[in-house]
Amino acid sequence: MSVTKGIVKKGDYFDSISxxxxxxxxxxxxxxxxxxxxxxxxxxLLILKAAGLYIEDFANVSDSDLLLVLLGRDEEIASKRLNEAEELLLQSKKKRGTLSSEKNxxxxxxxxxxxxxxxxxxxxVVISTAxxxxxxxxxSALTVGQNVMLFSDNITIEEELKLKLLAQxxxxLVMGPDCGTAIIGGVPLAFANSVRLGKIGVVGASGTxxxxxxxxxHNMGGGISHALGxxxxxxxxxxxxxxxLQAFEMLEQDENTKxxxxxxxxxxxxxxxxIGKKVASCKYPVVAVxxxxxxxxxxKHHMIYxxxxxxxxxxxxxxxDPRAQLECNNDVTSIKNVTSGDKYIRALYSGGTFCYETQLILQEAGISSLYSNTPASGIATLANSNISQGNCIVDLGEDEFTKGRPHPMIDFSLRNRRILEEIARPDTALIILDLVIGHGANLDPQREFIPTVVKAKKLAPHIPIICFVTGTDSDPQNRQELIKMLKESGVVVVFTxxxxxxxxxxxxxGI
Incomplete structure (x- = not known):
């Protein structure tokens, strides 16, 4: 009989990568x-309860406590593996804080x-701390003349304003807080992709x-001068x-940006x-999404829409380059006869911008019963982010899912569990998934993501799974192999x- 065992490490902070x-x-x-x-x-704690991994020892924990819990095949296995897991924590802790040079x-x-x-x-300086x-x-970095990329979140808006006024x-430049993406002269920072250098500069308040x-x-043959978050x-x-506005000025003054x-x-x-005032006097064309x-x-504000x-x-x-073309998948014959009845879309995103964009597209198309944990205007809020309602678009990278655990672009386990839950529900008509690759993201989706999708298709081969891979062929995860594996598993692969x-x-x- 399976047994759940766990421990609490009081005041023991570990970063998401560890x-x-x-x-x-x-x-x-x-x-x-x-x-x-x-x-x-x-x-x-809510996620652990939903997963059946909550134990009474977790009743009085705080944000600064580390929780380790596992479900073992039996009492002996659970106890033994828990001891081994504790040893892993100890070894990881010993490695922290040591100054050492590596061969690379x-x-x-x-x-x-x-x-x-x-x-x-x-x-x-790139900062990623609690x-x-x-x-x-x-x-401190600003006071000694350093630009800052602030990957960390949980900083108040008042603190953000103080930092940015000091930087100004x-x-x-302060990129952030909660800035997940930047590319400086072809060098990717945090969650970013390998792209060729080129003439297009990007300013974004949106990581994914x-x-x-x-x-x-990049995939259309273009290139990026800089991308500033x-x-x-x-x-x-x-x-x-x-x-x-600072980032816009930097790109306008950059000789490689056109x-x-x-x-x-x-x-x-x-x-x-x-922004409109800056664009009106800008010597280069500006596209705004x-x-x-x-x-x-x-x-009205002088930008291309x-x-x-x-x-x-x-x-x-x-x-x-006027000849640029988007990739498009017109081969969706395998799902042309699907009818929805009273069933629903379940979109499980690791990227918050994708979650938001999909809400807008479905809303404009007249799809009703739309719910999200990060709702756009006119979209209903989920009563419980762990339980789908209606046509449900979930951002699994939102703070409620990432506080004290790795982002779903890094650790697929939370979304993998959710995929299998949704595919088993009788009211699921289809599932939408993003797979974001590149630097900072999980390096082995072939072993840590694809098997879950394969299992889901075997459990419910009649339910379409639509997936797109955000990344380039220059990224370390092998984009083309991933697309091939997804297609072979029965997933409908699109490109955006x-x-x-x-x-x-x-x-x-039902079209």
Whole structure:
């Protein structure tokens, strides 16, 4: 009989990469049926309860406590594997905080000061720490003249404003907080893709949105000069688009940039007006994908309107090369006879921008009963983000799922579990999935994602699974092999999120 065992490590913080590595090793242990290694946030406790991995010892934990739990084949196995898992934690902890050089020239450092000693000529600091430490680290970096990419979240908007005003005063740039993507002169930072250098510069308040457009531009034969992220709150009224406007100016002054592409949700009106002023005097054409904004508003502010991420990428490419073409999959004959009846779309995203874009596409198409954990205007909020309702579009990369655990682009386990839950539900008509590859993302989706999709298709071969791979053939995960494996498993592969959403609309209407 299977047995659940777990422990609490009080005040023991681990970063998401360490958690992913440890989690993977535990899942691979013989006799372990399921497991989780997460920080003790309220959101993670709900997930553990839903997965049947909650134990009474977790009743009084806090966000700063580490939870380790596993489901073993029997009492003996569970106890033995738990001890082995504890040893993994101990070994990981011993490795933290040691300063060492590697053969490839990379270093592990314990402070900004030690990093400066190793690279005194550096002018950019990437910060990924617990939110409560990130503000002070970013502030320190700015005071010594460093630009900052702030991957960390859980920083207040007041702290963000202070950092950006300081950066502006010192003629520095703060990308973030919660900035997941940037490409500087062809060098990918955080979650980013390998793209060729080129003439298109990108400013984005959207991580996966930037990954989608930069990858599509590369796949159409174009190239990227720089892609500068700002964090999603930058274009809100309180921040005033400080970083967005700075990044725009940087691209306009860059001699290699000839076209500028902007990607974000609609900026606040005051920010939009400031962007419009910059664009009006810009010597280069500017394409704007402000998801949900109208064509009239975008064009009023002197920008070329891109309705979707794919359209924005195509327009930007064609300003450089009029012959540019998007990849498109017209071979969907295997699902042409599917009827939806009273069943629903289940979209399970690792990328928040994809989640938002799909909501807008389905809403405009007249699909009713739309729900999300990050709802766009006019979309209902899920009562419980772990349980689908109606046509459900879920962002599994939202803070409620990632606080104290790896992002779903890194660790597929949470989404894998959700895929199998949705495929087994009688009210599921189809499933939409993104697979985001590139630097920072899981390096082995062939072993850690594809088998779940194969299992899902075997459990319910009549339910279509639509998937698109965001990335390029230059990324380390082998994009073409992944596409081939997905197709062989019975998945319908399209090439953009918009294509996936439009296809889902056709299916659900019974077309």
């Amino acid at each position: 958690l992913m590595i440890i989690s993977k090793k535990i899942r691979e242990m013989e006799g372990v049926i399921d497991s989780a290694v997460v920080m003790g946030s309220a959101e993670n 020239g990379s270093f592990a450092v314990t402070s900004l000061e030690s990093a400066y000693k190793i690279m005194p000529s550096a002018n950019l 939110g409560k430490f990130a503000y002070s680290q970013a502030f 005063k010192r003629q520095l 949105g930037m990954q989608e457009v930069t990858s599509l531009i 700002t964090g999603g709150r930058d274009i809100k009224e309180k921040i005033g688009g400080i970083s967005f 076209v500028i592409l902007l990607v974000a949700k609609p900026p606040h009106q005051t920010v939009l007006e400031e 402000f998801l949900g904004a109208t064509k009239e508003i975008v064009e 891109g309705k979707t991420l794919e359209e924005g990428a195509l327009l930007a490419c064609r300003l450089v 999120n918009a294509q996936a959403a439009h296809l889902a609309t056709k299916i659900i209407r």
